[in-house]
Amino acid sequence: MLIGTFSERTGCHIETIRYYERIKLLPKPPRTEGRHRLYDREQVKQLMFIRRSRELGFSLDEIRILLLLVDGKQxxxxxxxxxxxxxxxxxxxxxxxxxxxxxxxxxxxxxxxxxxxxxxxxxxxxxxx
Amino acid sequence: MLIGTFSERTGCHIETIRYYERIKLLPKPPRTEGRHRLYDREQVKQLMFIRRSRELGFSLDEIRILLLLVDGKQxxxxxxxxxxxxxxxxxxxxxxxxxxxxxxxxxxxxxxxxxxxxxxxxxxxxxxx
DNA sequence: CTTGCATCTGTAGTTCCTACAGGTTTTATC
DNA sequence: GATAAAACCTGTAGGAACTACAGATGCAAG
Known part of the structure:
Protein backbone atom coordinates (compact mmCIF):
# COMPACT_ATOMS: atom_id res chain seq x y z
CA MET A 1 0.00 0.00 0.00
CA LEU A 2 1.13 3.57 -0.73
CA ILE A 3 1.66 6.24 1.91
CA GLY A 4 -1.80 7.78 1.34
CA THR A 5 -3.63 4.57 2.21
CA PHE A 6 -1.19 3.94 5.05
CA SER A 7 -1.96 7.41 6.38
CA GLU A 8 -5.72 6.83 6.22
CA ARG A 9 -5.57 3.42 7.91
CA THR A 10 -3.44 4.65 10.79
CA GLY A 11 -4.93 8.12 11.17
CA CYS A 12 -1.42 9.51 10.99
CA HIS A 13 -0.56 12.45 8.72
CA ILE A 14 1.70 11.71 5.76
CA GLU A 15 4.21 14.28 6.96
CA THR A 16 4.32 12.64 10.37
CA ILE A 17 4.97 9.23 8.81
CA ARG A 18 7.92 10.63 6.85
CA TYR A 19 9.10 12.39 10.01
CA TYR A 20 9.01 9.12 11.99
CA GLU A 21 11.04 7.48 9.27
CA ARG A 22 13.59 10.30 9.36
CA ILE A 23 14.09 9.99 13.11
CA LYS A 24 14.24 6.17 12.76
CA LEU A 25 11.12 5.39 14.74
CA LEU A 26 9.78 3.60 11.66
CA PRO A 27 12.02 1.47 9.42
CA LYS A 28 12.77 2.59 5.86
CA PRO A 29 10.14 0.91 3.69
CA PRO A 30 10.82 -0.60 0.26
CA ARG A 31 10.02 1.64 -2.73
CA THR A 32 8.35 1.34 -6.11
CA GLU A 33 10.37 2.00 -9.25
CA GLY A 34 9.27 5.60 -9.06
CA ARG A 35 10.61 5.88 -5.49
CA HIS A 36 7.18 5.84 -3.82
CA ARG A 37 7.09 4.22 -0.37
CA LEU A 38 5.40 0.82 0.07
CA TYR A 39 3.85 -0.38 3.36
CA ASP A 40 2.18 -3.57 4.57
CA ARG A 41 -0.24 -4.56 7.37
CA GLU A 42 2.52 -5.26 9.83
CA GLN A 43 3.55 -1.62 9.74
CA VAL A 44 -0.05 -0.47 10.15
CA LYS A 45 -0.10 -2.23 13.53
CA GLN A 46 3.19 -0.71 14.56
CA LEU A 47 2.18 2.82 13.60
CA MET A 48 -1.19 2.46 15.33
CA PHE A 49 0.67 1.49 18.46
CA ILE A 50 2.88 4.55 18.15
CA ARG A 51 -0.01 6.91 17.48
CA ARG A 52 -2.14 5.71 20.36
CA SER A 53 0.78 5.71 22.74
CA ARG A 54 1.45 9.33 21.77
CA GLU A 55 -2.20 10.23 22.43
CA LEU A 56 -1.76 8.71 25.86
CA GLY A 57 1.09 11.07 26.57
CA PHE A 58 4.16 8.90 26.06
CA SER A 59 7.20 10.55 24.50
CA LEU A 60 8.78 9.22 21.33
CA ASP A 61 11.75 8.04 23.37
CA GLU A 62 9.48 6.12 25.73
CA ILE A 63 7.68 4.61 22.75
CA ARG A 64 10.99 3.62 21.22
CA ILE A 65 11.74 1.66 24.39
CA LEU A 66 8.23 0.15 24.51
CA LEU A 67 8.64 -1.07 20.93
CA LEU A 68 11.96 -2.68 21.73
CA LEU A 69 10.43 -4.25 24.85
CA VAL A 70 7.51 -5.74 22.98
CA ASP A 71 9.87 -6.90 20.30
CA GLY A 72 11.92 -8.74 22.90
CA LYS A 73 15.63 -9.60 22.59
CA GLN A 74 16.92 -6.04 23.09
CA MET B 1 4.48 30.87 48.61
CA LEU B 2 7.25 31.70 46.15
CA ILE B 3 7.66 30.16 42.72
CA GLY B 4 10.23 27.61 43.95
CA THR B 5 7.84 26.08 46.47
CA PHE B 6 5.02 26.33 43.97
CA SER B 7 7.15 24.44 41.47
CA GLU B 8 7.95 21.68 43.97
CA ARG B 9 4.35 21.22 45.09
CA THR B 10 3.02 20.96 41.55
CA GLY B 11 5.91 19.09 39.98
CA CYS B 12 6.01 21.76 37.30
CA HIS B 13 9.27 23.41 36.24
CA ILE B 14 9.69 27.07 37.12
CA GLU B 15 10.20 27.96 33.47
CA THR B 16 6.98 26.18 32.55
CA ILE B 17 5.05 28.11 35.20
CA ARG B 18 6.31 31.41 33.80
CA TYR B 19 5.54 30.16 30.29
CA TYR B 20 1.94 29.34 31.29
CA GLU B 21 1.60 32.80 32.74
CA ARG B 22 2.91 34.36 29.53
CA ILE B 23 0.39 32.52 27.37
CA LYS B 24 -2.37 33.36 29.88
CA LEU B 25 -3.12 29.81 30.97
CA LEU B 26 -2.35 30.90 34.52
CA PRO B 27 -3.42 34.30 35.88
CA LYS B 28 -0.78 36.89 36.75
CA PRO B 29 -0.02 36.39 40.44
CA PRO B 30 0.52 39.21 42.93
CA ARG B 31 4.15 40.12 43.64
CA THR B 32 6.34 40.92 46.59
CA GLU B 33 7.96 44.35 46.81
CA GLY B 34 10.98 42.89 45.06
CA ARG B 35 8.77 41.71 42.15
CA HIS B 36 8.86 38.04 43.14
CA ARG B 37 5.69 36.05 42.28
CA LEU B 38 3.37 34.94 45.08
CA TYR B 39 1.09 31.87 44.85
CA ASP B 40 -1.54 30.26 47.09
CA ARG B 41 -3.12 26.79 47.46
CA GLU B 42 -5.89 27.54 45.01
CA GLN B 43 -3.34 27.91 42.25
CA VAL B 44 -1.61 24.69 43.26
CA LYS B 45 -4.85 22.83 42.50
CA GLN B 46 -5.28 24.57 39.19
CA LEU B 47 -1.72 23.89 38.06
CA MET B 48 -1.94 20.25 39.17
CA PHE B 49 -5.02 19.92 37.03
CA ILE B 50 -3.18 21.41 34.06
CA ARG B 51 -0.10 19.26 34.54
CA ARG B 52 -1.99 16.00 34.84
CA SER B 53 -4.23 16.82 31.92
CA ARG B 54 -1.12 17.44 29.84
CA GLU B 55 0.31 14.08 30.90
CA LEU B 56 -2.92 12.51 29.71
CA GLY B 57 -2.39 13.97 26.27
CA PHE B 58 -4.68 17.00 26.25
CA SER B 59 -3.45 20.10 24.43
CA LEU B 60 -3.18 23.45 26.16
CA ASP B 61 -6.13 24.69 24.13
CA GLU B 62 -8.25 21.75 25.26
CA ILE B 63 -7.20 22.37 28.85
CA ARG B 64 -8.10 26.04 28.52
CA ILE B 65 -11.62 24.93 27.56
CA LEU B 66 -11.78 22.33 30.34
CA LEU B 67 -10.85 24.98 32.87
CA LEU B 68 -13.55 27.31 31.62
CA LEU B 69 -16.03 24.42 31.68
CA VAL B 70 -15.27 23.48 35.24
CA ASP B 71 -15.36 27.12 36.18
CA GLY B 72 -18.87 27.40 34.73
CA LYS B 73 -20.47 30.56 33.39
CA GLN B 74 -18.39 30.77 30.20
C1' DC C 1 28.54 44.11 54.15
C1' DT C 2 29.37 40.40 51.32
C1' DT C 3 28.49 35.78 49.91
C1' DG C 4 25.29 32.65 48.11
C1' DC C 5 21.01 31.21 46.65
C1' DA C 6 16.43 32.26 44.70
C1' DT C 7 14.18 34.97 41.58
C1' DC C 8 13.84 38.21 37.66
C1' DT C 9 13.49 39.23 32.26
C1' DG C 10 14.67 37.94 27.84
C1' DT C 11 16.20 35.04 24.27
C1' DA C 12 17.78 30.93 22.03
C1' DG C 13 17.40 25.86 21.64
C1' DT C 14 14.65 21.20 21.67
C1' DT C 15 10.88 18.04 20.63
C1' DC C 16 7.26 16.75 17.86
C1' DC C 17 5.00 17.74 14.53
C1' DT C 18 2.66 20.66 10.30
C1' DA C 19 2.59 23.30 6.19
C1' DC C 20 4.37 24.85 2.19
C1' DA C 21 7.32 25.08 -2.34
C1' DG C 22 8.78 23.22 -6.33
C1' DG C 23 9.48 18.97 -8.78
C1' DT C 24 8.39 13.81 -10.30
C1' DT C 25 5.26 9.72 -10.82
C1' DT C 26 1.00 7.60 -11.50
C1' DT C 27 -3.60 7.31 -13.13
C1' DA C 28 -7.74 8.66 -15.38
C1' DT C 29 -9.68 10.90 -19.55
C1' DC C 30 -9.94 12.15 -24.09
C1' DG D 1 -0.68 7.94 -26.65
C1' DA D 2 -1.08 12.89 -25.08
C1' DT D 3 -2.36 15.40 -21.18
C1' DA D 4 -4.33 16.87 -17.02
C1' DA D 5 -5.21 15.91 -12.25
C1' DA D 6 -4.08 13.63 -8.29
C1' DA D 7 -0.65 11.50 -5.33
C1' DC D 8 3.94 11.30 -4.23
C1' DC D 9 8.88 13.06 -3.71
C1' DT D 10 12.70 16.06 -1.07
C1' DG D 11 13.72 19.89 1.49
C1' DT D 12 12.93 23.66 4.38
C1' DA D 13 10.46 26.82 7.24
C1' DG D 14 6.92 27.51 10.86
C1' DG D 15 4.18 26.34 15.22
C1' DA D 16 3.17 24.32 19.90
C1' DA D 17 4.88 23.31 24.22
C1' DC D 18 8.36 23.39 26.63
C1' DT D 19 13.64 23.85 28.38
C1' DA D 20 17.94 25.90 29.13
C1' DC D 21 20.87 29.50 29.42
C1' DA D 22 22.75 34.51 30.35
C1' DG D 23 23.08 38.34 32.90
C1' DA D 24 20.78 41.27 36.43
C1' DT D 25 18.28 41.93 40.92
C1' DG D 26 16.41 40.54 45.66
C1' DC D 27 17.19 38.74 50.09
C1' DA D 28 18.62 36.12 54.24
C1' DA D 29 22.61 34.57 57.08
C1' DG D 30 27.04 34.95 58.84
Missing part, protein backbone atom coordinates in the same frame (compact mmCIF):
# COMPACT_ATOMS: atom_id res chain seq x y z
CA UNK A 75 17.03 -6.11 26.85
CA UNK A 76 18.02 -8.49 29.59
CA UNK A 77 15.32 -9.94 31.75
CA UNK A 78 16.08 -7.60 34.63
CA UNK A 79 15.93 -4.53 32.44
CA UNK A 80 12.62 -5.66 31.00
CA UNK A 81 11.17 -6.09 34.47
CA UNK A 82 12.42 -2.73 35.66
CA UNK A 83 11.14 -0.82 32.65
CA UNK A 84 7.75 -2.53 32.43
CA UNK A 85 7.12 -2.16 36.13
CA UNK A 86 7.87 1.56 35.97
CA UNK A 87 5.55 1.94 33.02
CA UNK A 88 2.86 -0.06 34.74
CA UNK A 89 2.90 2.38 37.64
CA UNK A 90 2.63 5.25 35.20
CA UNK A 91 -0.22 3.60 33.32
CA UNK A 92 -2.13 2.90 36.53
CA UNK A 93 -1.85 6.51 37.60
CA UNK A 94 -3.04 7.69 34.22
CA UNK A 95 -6.06 5.41 34.35
CA UNK A 96 -6.93 6.69 37.82
CA UNK A 97 -6.59 10.30 36.67
CA UNK A 98 -8.74 9.67 33.62
CA UNK A 99 -11.43 8.04 35.76
CA UNK A 100 -11.57 11.12 37.95
CA UNK A 101 -11.74 13.35 34.90
CA UNK A 102 -14.51 11.15 33.55
CA UNK A 103 -16.50 11.60 36.75
CA UNK A 104 -16.03 15.35 36.70
CA UNK A 105 -17.12 15.65 33.10
CA UNK A 106 -20.13 13.40 33.71
CA UNK A 107 -21.05 15.53 36.73
CA UNK A 108 -20.81 18.73 34.73
CA UNK A 109 -22.84 17.24 31.91
CA UNK A 110 -25.40 15.96 34.41
CA UNK A 111 -25.83 19.33 36.06
CA UNK A 112 -26.68 20.75 32.68
CA UNK A 113 -29.44 18.22 32.20
CA UNK A 114 -31.88 20.39 34.08
CA UNK A 115 -31.01 23.46 32.07
CA UNK A 116 -28.68 24.79 34.71
CA UNK A 117 -25.26 26.16 33.96
CA UNK A 118 -22.93 24.53 36.47
CA UNK A 119 -21.25 26.87 38.89
CA UNK A 120 -19.80 24.87 41.76
CA UNK A 121 -16.04 24.47 41.88
CA UNK A 122 -15.90 20.72 41.23
CA UNK A 123 -12.27 21.03 40.33
CA UNK A 124 -11.48 21.58 44.02
CA UNK A 125 -12.11 17.99 44.93
CA UNK A 126 -10.12 16.67 41.98
CA UNK A 127 -6.50 16.74 41.03
CA UNK A 128 -5.69 18.37 44.34
CA UNK A 129 -2.39 18.24 46.16
CA UNK B 75 -20.60 28.59 28.04
CA UNK B 76 -24.27 28.02 27.43
CA UNK B 77 -25.80 24.78 28.60
CA UNK B 78 -25.81 23.30 25.12
CA UNK B 79 -22.16 24.10 24.53
CA UNK B 80 -21.23 22.54 27.85
CA UNK B 81 -23.08 19.35 26.98
CA UNK B 82 -21.50 19.14 23.53
CA UNK B 83 -17.95 19.72 24.74
CA UNK B 84 -18.14 17.45 27.79
CA UNK B 85 -19.72 14.64 25.82
CA UNK B 86 -16.97 14.81 23.19
CA UNK B 87 -14.33 14.76 25.91
CA UNK B 88 -16.05 11.87 27.66
CA UNK B 89 -15.77 9.79 24.50
CA UNK B 90 -12.11 10.69 24.24
CA UNK B 91 -11.48 9.85 27.89
CA UNK B 92 -13.24 6.48 27.57
CA UNK B 93 -11.09 5.55 24.58
CA UNK B 94 -7.94 6.55 26.41
CA UNK B 95 -8.88 4.44 29.40
CA UNK B 96 -9.53 1.45 27.14
CA UNK B 97 -6.19 1.92 25.38
CA UNK B 98 -4.36 2.21 28.68
CA UNK B 99 -5.99 -0.97 29.97
CA UNK B 100 -4.75 -2.85 26.93
CA UNK B 101 -1.29 -1.40 27.39
CA UNK B 102 -1.42 -2.41 31.03
CA UNK B 103 -2.26 -5.99 30.06
CA UNK B 104 0.57 -6.11 27.54
CA UNK B 105 3.10 -4.78 30.00
CA UNK B 106 1.92 -7.17 32.68
CA UNK B 107 2.21 -10.04 30.22
CA UNK B 108 5.73 -9.04 29.26
CA UNK B 109 6.72 -8.66 32.87
CA UNK B 110 5.12 -12.02 33.65
CA UNK B 111 7.00 -13.81 30.93
CA UNK B 112 10.19 -12.56 32.44
CA UNK B 113 9.31 -14.03 35.79
CA UNK B 114 10.80 -17.37 34.85
CA UNK B 115 13.99 -15.82 33.61
CA UNK B 116 12.88 -15.92 30.02
CA UNK B 117 13.33 -13.02 27.66
CA UNK B 118 9.96 -12.60 25.96
CA UNK B 119 9.98 -13.14 22.24
CA UNK B 120 6.41 -13.48 21.05
CA UNK B 121 4.92 -10.61 19.11
CA UNK B 122 2.29 -9.60 21.65
CA UNK B 123 1.90 -6.28 19.95
CA UNK B 124 0.13 -8.08 17.09
CA UNK B 125 -2.99 -8.68 19.08
CA UNK B 126 -3.04 -5.18 20.51
CA UNK B 127 -3.54 -1.78 19.00
CA UNK B 128 -4.33 -3.41 15.70
CA UNK B 129 -6.43 -1.94 12.92
Missing amino acids: YTCLEVKTITEAHLEDVKRKIADLRRLQKTLAAISGQCEGGLVPDCPIIDTLFSE | YTCLEVKTITEAHLEDVKRKIADLRRLQKTLAAISGQCEGGLVPDCPIIDTLFSE
